[in-house]
Amino acid sequence: MFAGFVRRCCVILTTALCVAACSKSPQDSFYQSGIVYCSESNPVNFNPQLDTSGTTSDATSHQIYGRLLDFEPDTGRIIPSLAESWLISDDGLTYTFQLRKDVNFHTTEYFTPSRTFNADDVLFSINRWRLPSHPYHNVSGGRYPYFESLGLAENIASVSRINGYRVEITLQRRDSSFLANLATDFSVILSEEYAQHLLNRGVPERIDHFPIGTGPFKFDSYRKDHYIRYQRNDNYWKNEVTAEQLIYDITPKSSLRLAKLITSECDAIAFPAQTELEIIRNRENLLLAEKPGLNIGFWAFNTQRPPFDNPDVRRALAFAIDKNTLLEAVYFGSATRAKTLLPGASWAYQADADDTAYNPVLARKLLDDAGVEPGFTMTIWAIPVERAYNPNAAKMAELIQRYLADVGIRATIVTYDWTTFRRHLREGLHDSVLIGWSADNGDPDNFYRPLLSCGAIPSGTNRAMWCNNDYDKLLNQALQTEDTAQRKAIYQQVNRLLYEQLPIVPIAHAYRYRAYRDELEGMTINPYGGVRFGGVSKAQ
Amino acid sequence: MAQFSLYEEEYHPSPLQRTWHEFRGSHVAFVGLIVLGIFLFFSLFAPLVAPHDPIAQNIDALLIPPSWEVNGSISYLFGTDALGRDVFSRIIYGCRVTLGSSIILVLLAMLVGVTIGTIAGMMRGVRSSVINHLLDALMAIPTLLIAIIIVAILGTGLVNSMWAITLALIPQFIHHTRSFVRAEMKKEYILASRLDGASNRQIFFNSILPNMIEMLVVQGTLALSIAVIDISALGFLNLGAQPPLPELGAILADGLDVAYLAPWNVALPGLTIFLMVLAINIVGDGLRSALRKRLSH
């Protein structure tokens, strides 16, 4: 009797499970019409000019917008995009761009463009961040961290329209990295007509939340912590086979992203954890793309807070940690040890640069000399998101916590969600932070200037809050120099200065990975900047 | 002269002894008690039982599988986690943190609950049904919600999550004490003591409290199983114990990142919580049926 009853129960349960479970036919063509990408976090807004976080530019830059120039995926060479061609004057100060014709802006539920892309859009997009008097400059906060950190606005003397499809930009000083800066994820082209339309309606801030661009996808809807939905831009100027729908499934946990990739709930995932790479390589229908990354993971001290304003204290802390152990435990061999800010892939890399070595005894001695008593407490902030440059900051923080305990320092680990974290970081509430930087182009200035120059403190990319006039002078000197060997020599002086001052401890240069399912066709991995889904589709 | 004893042949066990006798009669309950005893032993003597330091990281031994697997090592019985910490030692210490804090908070909740419940039960003035109703309704608020609010006000941490759970457990002790005291106060032996001139205090400590102990033990085990589940749930959600403190829920959450690579980091802490709760539930169930059997005889 009882056994029969149990059996009946089991049958009912299995049937119920099966009705639901076995009924899905994954072969249904509907599931092939769109791509789901599991991203790691929420974008701050939909305009990468306003934010340096990789999450924002991943969600916008290559999907919604176009830029004047692009990097070729394989070589990193600068190639035409919205600008068909360009000329540089002999003195290196004037750049003339010939624009592409018949490029359509998106037609969406909230905006219908009446004209195609032209010089006015380029002027609007650049002047917005360049001119404090521009009507849109102060919309959405008025901070343009990437451009501010490079001092680009000051260096541009004028941006003028020659005719509808020709734009001229004049610089104050020569800048050998100027074209590269125009090709980065942040130099996107917005629609001037849409901006005017919003200004007339009195809601200019909508431009950064309901974006209009020229990219392969149109923005559809966004729900924080859940998804971003895009539709294909059928009028895209490039002829590519692209999926009808693109969805960003916002999944902060890397283990969950991998799980979703395995169950094919995601077709591609951001930042697979280093521990999971083997699993992805070993699974039949998953692919893993990898490239040496232009990035740096480091430990920055807030040099405006005592005792971290003392270079000897910073040096002591640098000697207290064993970088090789951190590399093994956090990156699992998928990174190289960082001596300076520049990775080996950069032309200005200095192989014989000085580096700190693990020496807790020396560390304790330096601390004693600097008057830091045993039992001193400090905070280590660990970024709450995975980044190529630091896939597991919390774990690294725990390891450093142990090392510091050995030299008598009690460290507490602090973390918030990404938005709050960066807000507090900008306010300088940290003692030290584990964070990093992914380069937007291959130029060395793109590492040195945003990370440690004085101008980068207000823009919030200088996490050490460190300002040194000699350093800034050297950087400017390097930009004026066209000769590569001379420039390299200047950067070696910079490295020397940084080794003496140690505002940050460089830790690692990591490889970049992207994992996706083998049905995806057309996936490439950019050497610089974010993910790109134009030209990607699913095999039918 | 030989003492003449009328009752020599008869043996009168005390009520507690009779309950214990009934309890021991059930093998399952007894096994549950032994398992619970083992967990208690682990908690008390964690430093003696654990082979390694639960927070010592060992870079040379990351993610070693448990000893029964092919690549396992006997020196790490349950394997190691992503930081090379010994999972077995972490679980032993985890028992200490989880079970220990649960027991403390249940005792605290019991103390407060019994005090308030007794006052409410003995004093006639406080019988206002509106307040009782309100309390009853408010006690329906989920622990998780109370915990979230306390964390928002005071910040995360094991102690704060303990406050939250204590707060959530108090009402049920108040409720049971109040009904028990009120029922007891109507009985004749209380009336007799009252006629003898006993004060409320004396009545409570000499007559009611001894009778209440069994009810409290049963309610206590029930509360304990809830407390263990809640404390580890909050640790799991990262609202309770913070790393590197080895709390079972937090250990489980830590293991989540490597769940696919090293499933034992999820399976073993979870299994421990499950066994702990099961043991407590079995003991509680056994106690209740023992009590019920004694009363029905």
Place this chain on the structure above:
Amino acid sequence: MITILTRYLTLFVLTLLVLAALSFSLAYLFPGDVLTNLSGITPQNEIQREALARQYKLDQGYFFQFIHYIGQLLSGNWGYSFISGLPLRDEIGIAMPATIELSTYAMLIAIVIGIPVGYYAGMKGYTTADHTINSISLFSYSFPVYWLALVFILVFSLELGIAPLSGRISLLFDIPNVTGFILIDTLLADGIDRGLAFRDALHHMVLPTLAIAIITTAAMIRLTRRSVIDVLSRPYITAARSRGLSRWQIFSRHILRNALLPILPLMAIQITTLITNAMIVETLFSWPGIGNWLIQAIYQRDYPALRIGMLAVSTLVITLTILIDLFNRLIDPSREKYERGTV
């Protein structure tokens, strides 16, 4: 009847007032600016700040602020989320039904399976069948819900690959939020293959529902069994038996109804557990419900969201509890106030 209704209504309103007061005081208790905690808006300058303070009556006494707060709650102006900047009422309007949906299905499973099995075990009291059911239910009842959900994910999603592990439906379906219940919304949606969407939603629902249902079912079995055994030991059953009624007659005439009555109030307590479990499971299955939302809010220290979320969830739980209590009182006036039970 009328008196009971009035009493419960008063009780209900009073409880809600207490909850509203709690939620109001949270704006002061939480760290940070009271004004921001109340409104969810960070004032950009002093002028805006003053205007907001005046709007929220912060220049007057606590009592008037509270009265104003109640007014705001009733008029649907619940403030804005600190992080996303969206009106909280809209966010809760999406999150709450998702949780209710999940809990409802789990509760249905628990009732449909738990009560009959409980009756069966109770009728077979103290036999092998009863012991087996009792042990199994004690076993299932001891599962920490988050671990059970994890094991489900590891086994069914990752190993066997028969069920998805996140969300309510494949994100490729763009289902507008009409009722908030995904199964209904898929049937109301336009321009998609409704059958496909419905099956997809069902498919997503299996694992989270089962994870919660197993624990609630176990509790339900134990409650019912206990109640049946209690009824069986009553004198009127002995009387019925001595009159020669068959087991079936005794069951249908005496036990069925009498055993059900005491279970009802106990179900009220189960609702609290059920919703707590649902809230935890949501975070594991990325279910866009109120639990997930609240946990995100606490991670991000979104105080306005926590203030309203707390009010919304406790209102839901308390409304259900009081309704069940009232229902119970109406069908069984002989009972004293509701009793707390043990599982």
